[in-house]
Amino acid sequence: MNDLSAPSITYRAVPVRPAVARRIRGLSDQALAWLFITPTIVLLLAINVFPLVWAIYLSFTNYRANRANAPTIWLGTDWYRSILTDPDIWAAMQVTAHFVIWTVLIETVLGFGLAFLIDKKFRGHGMWTTIILLPMMLSPAVVGNFWTFLYQPQIGLFNYVVAFVTGRDASSFQMLGDVTLSPWAIVIVDAWMWTPYVMLICLAGLRSIPDYIYEAAEVDRASNWRQFWSITLPMALPFIMLAVLFRGIENFKMFDMVNLLTGGGPGSTTEVASITLKRAAFESWRTGYSSAFAIILFVTVFGLANIYVKALNRVKNR
């Protein structure tokens, strides 16, 4: 018999353990957990905690980043006192307040209205939702440049539409160059961009209301108006509060869009706090002063974030 088959060879798997795996095998669960989270902790300490502590230290000194080798003098709370008694900084805070209050108000009213409409199932509501959400997906830099062109007095579409509706000459007003109109110009752009975000949060709130509550109200012959005031609004309120807080915090530290649209001008009519801070830090090179200002803004945002987290927990516990 001609045996052409290969001679049978028995292969035996020999486990080869890399050195790291061998070392990890001996670690406890807790040690392994620490091993995994240590890089993240180190990164957070390096890029978040260290700059914060350093900025707190600088806020008590006369340090200037463009004269790093000059001797640093300890000034105590001088910068804080200077900022908190400066009428110009106070004016910047009022510009910020105007921006925050009006954007949050407009975005909440329009966002909730849109959410209320989108929540009613109608033909093509998915398509409309996508179209409404588009501005939110754009970069603030793109939106800033885009609206600069829309606000052009000669060729801008915005002026053309206003002229068409009111009958005024399109080149007779400048949205970005007028001291009265420019604060509203930045409000309009922010509302255009972020109303869809508020709508999304409100929509989540409206969709979380169980249908049986409305059915019970129907049985009790409650009118649509009564259902809105007694069921829809109270049950969606935590979500609306969440949207208000989130947009409030974001707009309090708004920089990019306003910087691209007006750069704080004309004069200082749209100079929100973050633009004042940028000018002090990178145009006047008053690093210690701007660090103190940044700490004041940070404490305010941190305080608001605490309220935000509390509101978030309330929504979560519902």
Next chain:
Amino acid sequence: MSRDANTSTLRRDLADRILRRGPLEAVATTIIAAGVVMLMQPFFLTLYSWSFAITLFGTVMFTIVSKVRE
């Protein structure tokens, strides 16, 4: 003796009612909100000057009381 026990119980009840996370967080939240309003109001420079101290106090208080038992 009995009066002392009653007073002690009353005091403990009051402490139990007030020194809880919920009411203390509400107080801290109100202080923070007052600080932010003072920072942005256009009426009195003095209020603006004190706004940072108030917000900082509210924030520190919130951080501490969020560790208090429920």
